[in-house]
Amino acid sequence: MLEVSNLHVRYGGINALRGINISIEENKIVTLIGANGAGKSSTLRAIMGLVDKAEGKVEYNGEDLTNLHTKDIVKKGIVMVPEGRRVFENLTVEENLILGAYTRTDQKGIKEDMDKVYDMFPRLKERNWQKAGTLSGGEQQMLAVGRALMVRPKVLMMDEPSLGLAPLLVKDIFEIIRMLHQQGNTILLVEQNAKKALEVADYAYVLETGELVLEGPGEDLLEDEKVKEAYLGEAR
Template sequence: MLTISNLEVSYGGINALRGINLNIEENKIVTLIGANGAGKSSTLRAIMNLVKKTEGTVKYDGEDLTNLNTMDIVKKGIALCPEGRRVFENLTVEENLILGAYTIKDKALIDNEMNKVYDLFPILKERNWQKAGTLSGGEQQMLAVGRALMVKPKVLMLDEPSLGLAPLLVRDIFEIIKEIHRQGNTILLVEQNAKKALEIADYGYVLETGSLVLEGNGKELLLNDKVKEAYLGEAKTVDSEQKKGEN
């Protein structure tokens, strides 16, 4: 469905991405995990043509999107919910959602999509009059996801949706991601919470300093010793317990 080939991005002579190859199949959850600075967000931004690619191609259902502008990529059915929420703080919840539908001209269709967002996030319907800047962090994240859904994307890309949220809200966000997937959306998820991401992913990729170092089934990556040690903290815990037993 969405194929990224030999993707390279440089910032001021520094290679942020080095020959990235991704394949996101239709109606799957694919996750991209890695440490801060690994290139996860740069990958999503390069797909949307928000940063310049020095090499590589982006194809969607066989169509080359590499040099399209961001709005045209959105019109093709790909949407990005950015890291840090980035809601319009001085606008209401409803105004934020309407702005999310900027590629849609049919008011009835906009109203229909808004009702779908409200069904997914009832709290947003209750607060549709409220300024986005006065919402809690979790509510702002829901609004950011809802805004991305307003363009009826076939591929929804989520950049660190659980960042900065309390544990209970993290659980809620991942349940919402699963529900969005059940409704027929393909999802490309960038997430620092590797355990949660891999638990719901059909397939996963591991990025380190701009390069892909591992890929595979989400459940298989959860059991991978390197992933456990680097991103889940499990292997180190086992080692320390063993040392305690030896003393």
């Protein structure tokens, strides 16, 4: 479905990504795990056209997206929920959701999808008049996910969705990820909480300093001794 081949990203003299190859199959959850600075977020940003690719190719269902502008990638149905949520703080919840559908013109469909978001996140419906900047961190994350869903995504990429949230809210976020998956969404997940990410993932990749060092089914990597020691806080 979504194929990333030989991806290289450089920031000045720093090689952030060095020949990354990943594949995301339809209706699967794929996760990227690794330490800070490993290149996880750079991978998502490169797929979305937010950073320049020094080398490599991004294809979606055989179509080359490598040199497309971000807005055109969004129109193809590939959407990212950014790290730090990045909601429009001075706009209301409803205005944020409407902006999520900026590539669409089907007003009836937009209204239907907004109702679906409100059904999924009742707290957003209760606060649809409220400025996004006054929401709690968990509510802002729900809004960021809801805004992305307004695109009707075919691939939903999530960058550190649990970052900065209390443990109870982290549990809620991963329940949301499971629910989205059950509804047929394809998800590419970048997450510092490696244990939670591997528990939900069909397949996982481990990044270290811009290179892929390990891959396999999420349940297998949960039991891998190197992964346990490096990312799950378990000694051999």
